Amino acid sequence: MPYKRKKKNKVEWIADVMREGKRFYRVCNSKTEALAWESEIRKTPVKELMIPSESLTLIEWVTKYLEYSKVKFAPYTFSEKRLAFRRFFKQVNPSLNVDDLQPVTALNYFRMQAEKRSGYAANKERKNLLAAWNWGIKYLNLPSPNPFLTERFPENRQPRYVPPENDFWKVYEILTGQSQIMMLAYLHLAARRSELYRLRWDDVDFAGQQVRIGTRKRLGGSLEYDWLPMTDELFNAMMIHRQTATNELVFPNPENGKPFTVRQHYLKRVCRRAGVKPFGFHAIRHLTASILAQADVPMVTIQRILRHKQLSTTERYIRGLEPVRPALEILSNRNSRPKVPTIYQIPKKQKSEAI
Structure with a gap:
């Protein structure tokens, strides 16, 4: 059954049909259009709905995935995915058949992103393209294994700056x-x-x-x-x-x-x-x-305020290296080590002889 969604002061109707465990979406301009599309999809044999990968180009795959993503994800996430594809098609021909996309092509693209931007940026591109191809394997019969399943690039991520x-x-x-x-x-x-x-x-x-x-x-x-x-x-x-x-x-x-x-x-x-x-x-x-942590608020309470599912996520937020500090202090409190005077502690007479 179609459902409507208001986006940017415009009402869209989302047609949504499940056939043999596979879901088909379409964004329509009216409820009548959405109902007609759903009716057509229900009558069409599933084999005909599954587009053979030999006839599918990269731009067709991406277009279908973005139609799905527009319904599935938040606007910010959808925008991130769309920008990733725009960058990808500046380097790779969008008219290329999906069967002709080689892992080395994907790897070279990620390498260029790592060199021009950063390893973190390359890995983010990899995440979005990898997810899109996996979706295509599931719903569009894209070839497997996934050509974007390459090694991740080293990242030089700086710790997040938290202000006083x-x-x-x-x-x-x-x-x-x-x-x-x-x-x-x-x-x-x-x-x-x-x-x-x-x-x-x-x-x-x-x-x-x-x-x-x-x-x-x-x-x-x-x-x-x-x-x-x-x-x-x-x-x-x-x-x-x-x-x-x-x-x-x-x-x-x-x-x-x-x-x-x-x-x-x-x-x-x-x-x-x-x-x-x-x-x-x-x-x-x-x-x-x-x-909150400095005020000795219990960790479980902070977790509820931050709305983390896992307590370990909360601990990463606030603890950092602090649990390490007491352990390292053990090294400075040992009395059994030999007393080695510094150059400033040597008596003047001995210091002159040493020099």
């Missing part, structure tokens, strides 16, 4: 209105960017002084919700914000009233204005965890 709490408040103080309240929400809810971007007033329960946070950072990409209490400070700020709000979104893009998508350089610019070292939105989430 004072720097956060310096940034907070120079902001006004919605931007300032949004910064407070990042800190007091330990929220991810996308979680605040999609937050609606329906998700804010003023009577219960709590907020419903939706995340896709779970298995399968389905949107899951958790309720978090609002601090008194955040509650008061949200109450004031609600009185002047005219949008169903709590934090809409003021330029168009729609959800934010990417604000890649915004916070960096604000940090420079505040005279502090630039940090990202996700670093605020780490800062929240760090503040």
Whole structure:
């Protein structure tokens, strides 16, 4: 049965048919069109629906995968996948038959990405292309093994910079209105960017002084919700914000009233204005965890606030090298080692002889 979805003020109808364990999707302009397509798919033999790989080009495979991805994934993830294919087709002919794509071609493309950008960027391209081909193997009868199943490239990833709490408040103080309240929400809810971007007033329960946070950072990409209490400070700020709000979104893009998508350089610019070292939105989430840990909040409680499924993920957020420190201190507290004086501890007479 078709279902509708509102995207960018446009209503789309999604036709969705399951045939012999395989799912077929299509984005339609109307319910009538979606119903007609579903009816046609149900009447067509499955063998005819499965396009032989010999007649499929790379661009046809990608087009079908992106149609599926547009329905399946969040807008940010869909955009990431689409950009990956654009880069890929700058190096590889999109009219190439899928059977003619060789692993060495994929490897050379990843190598170029590693050289021009980074090993991390190459591995990210590999992840997206690998997933798309696996989808094609399952639904489009693409050849196996997957040509994108190459070795990963070495990554030189720097540890995430987490600002001192004072720097956060310096940034907070120079902001006004919605931007300032949004910064407070990042800190007091330990929220991810996308979680605040999609937050609606329906998700804010003023009577219960709590907020419903939706995340896709779970298995399968389905949107899951958790309720978090609002601090008194955040509650008061949200109450004031609600009185002047005219949008169903709590934090809409003021330029168009729609959800934010990417604000890649915004916070960096604000940090420079505040005279502090630039940090990202996700670093605020780490800062929240760090503040709670320093206040001796139990790890399980921090896990619930961060909404991690695994406690080990929370521990990685806040512990770092700290568990190693007491162990290393054992080495400096050993009294059985020989007392070796430094050059500054040698008596003057002995020092002159030594020299």
